Amino acid sequence: MIVDAAELCAELIRFDTSNFGEGKSNGERRLAEFIAKKLKSAGYQPLLMGPDPERLSLVLRVPGKRRELPGLLVQAHLDVVPAEAEQWSLEPFSGLIKDGYIHGRGACDMKDMVAMTLATLLEWAASGERPQRDVLVVFVADEEDRGDYGAAWLVAEHPELFAGVQAAIGESGGAAQLLKASDGSTVRLYPIATAERGTLHLRVRAEGVSGHGSRPVKVNAVRNLLDGLHRVAHYSWPLQLTPVVSRYLEQTTKALGFTADLGSEEGVRSAIEAMGEAGEVAAVTVRCSATPTVLRAGYKVNVIPGVAEADIDVRCVPGAEESTLATLDELLGPAISRSFIAHESPVSSEIDSPWFAAMTDSIMRYDPDAVVVPYCMGGGTDAKAFSSLGISCYGFSPLGADPDGRSPQGVHGVDERIPVASVRAGQRILHDFLSHV
Missing domain, CATH: 3.30.70.360 (Alpha-Beta Plaits)
Structure with missing residues (x-):
């Protein structure tokens, strides 16, 4: 069964999970419960947990075929920054698919990754496929503030959830960028984050x-x-x-x-x-x-x-x-x-590692002409919380190049949108990576 990650992303956008900071939020509970219901219908047993009933994160461990291998964490956040509707061309939480884009707050940051991960889980359930190693999926609350209701809380209060996990993938990395070379040709660059400034x-x-x-x-x-x-x-x-x-x-x-x-x-x-x-x-x-x-x-x-x-x-x-x-x-x-x-504090993970090589291989299987490079993020993500447990964190939420030249737009700004084709291609890359790593 093929699950359309683009349609899933549009559904997720329609939940207003705005995080206003300093503990003020519309809450992630409704969206977490929506995802949990889909996963339970597919046969999974996700956990919903958090320090506040309205600020829930979802945790799911998928057992691998070789459980002696180190586990992998897949992390993405459910909350979004607020949107000033009067400045937008479309309603920010419409989740409208139009003109080759998925429109709405969170399309790029980062309900696309939530949707791609969820689609992969549902496809595994339908086919009976299992990953090689344990895959721990965590959809967290409160990334757009300090993580007190999300990643930071999970790490501090429930470190046992991450037992055996050696590496993680998450926000900001693996998305195709189209660049012009000196000879006029187009280069498809896929940067993967291996570090973050503090x-x-x-x-x-x-x-x-x-x-x-x-x-x-x-x-x-x-x-x-x-x-x-x-x-x-x-x-x-x-x-x-x-x-x-x-x-x-x-x-x-x-x-x-x-x-x-x-x-x-x-x-x-x-x-x-x-x-x-x-x-x-x-x-x-x-x-x-x-x-x-x-x-x-x-x-x-x-x-x-x-x-x-x-x-x-x-x-x-x-x-x-x-x-x-x-x-x-x-x-x-x-x-x-x-x-x-x-x-x-700043974090950094090994470039010359089997994890980075596996991400590169998955991109290359989808796009043989891709140029995959490591990079350092200028800002920060929940990787800093998970790194405190000794987990090597990488920014890898892949997106393919849109054939008509569209690109993600409006992150933390106005008219946020992401190409439909990029999300669908990204889900294929992610599925390949999680199935083979």
């Missing part, structure tokens, strides 16, 4: 003397905070090429017919420019970054506040967490203290 969200605080606005004080919290933030905002972070980023740059430019000189800033910049669209992710992973995003101080124009605070979004490449924090302390200066809002 997410270090900081709250910084300056304390001073409060007083009347007409009478300047010696220790002004706002002035000290602004001085520190100015130094942070204008700091030029040095180039830090990790092995995975170097490999990504070298292999991609080679496929496009260019030679990358990675020994200088100018050489790296030229390589990134030569890569076109594929250079966008490289541009933010060749160095760390620190971006002030929120300011808080004062309550009245003629009152000097005694406290001023700011939030800074810090991202650091693998291996640079300690040096990044030390640099920030120096830039902020002694008058400013800091604390963590969120602290997720």
Whole structure:
């Protein structure tokens, strides 16, 4: 039996699972129960669990034919970021299939992967097929916030669920990108994420003397905070090429017919420019970054506040967490203290591993002319939570190239949509991988 992953994706989109952050959410329960019902009808016994009745994750272990082999985790999230309907061309939760696209919030992030995984499970049930090794499927809540109701909670409260699991696949990787080579030909690039920059969200605080606005004080919290933030905002972070980023740059430019000189800033910049669209992710992973995003101080124009605070979004490449924090302390200066809002260290998994090779093989069986490369994500996913259990995590939620040139659009933005053909092809790649690995 062939299950249409595109139709499934459209069905899943129609559940509004918006996550507003800080514990505010429409909840994932209804969608988790919908998926559980489909799986139970196919003969599976999924578990629904979570710290809140409305914030449920689904967990299912499919026994493999060779249970002595290390297990594999397949993880995807059920929640989505909110959508401002008035800005959209179509209703954000319509799940409409039109003009070769599946439309709606979550189409790309990441109800497509949920649908492809669910379709594979239903096909296995119909055919009697079983994977080679145990496959643990986890559809989690709360990825779009901190994971307190999803991955982070599961890892902290139920680590026994992951017994025997050695590797995981999840968000952001394995999707075809169409690039123009130097000779004018088209290259189909399939980047697989093997690393993620760390997410270090900081709250910084300056304390001073409060007083009347007409009478300047010696220790002004706002002035000290602004001085520190100015130094942070204008700091030029040095180039830090990790092995995975170097490999990504070298292999991609080679496929496009260019030679990358990675020994200088100018050489790296030229390589990134030569890569076109594929250079966008490289541009933010060749160095760390620190971006002030929120300011808080004062309550009245003629009152000097005694406290001023700011939030800074810090991202650091693998291996640079300690040096990044030390640099920030120096830039902020002694008058400013800091604390963590969120602290997720960078993660990295082996490129030269049987897992990466198996993903590559599945893509190549579908697309013999594919160019498969490793890459580092600029942001982060639930991989950071699962990595804390010693699981090697990879970004692999495959999508094939649309024959008419359509591409995924609108992730976290307006008019999110994904090509129907890409999802159907991605499900074939995923089925092949999960059946053979």
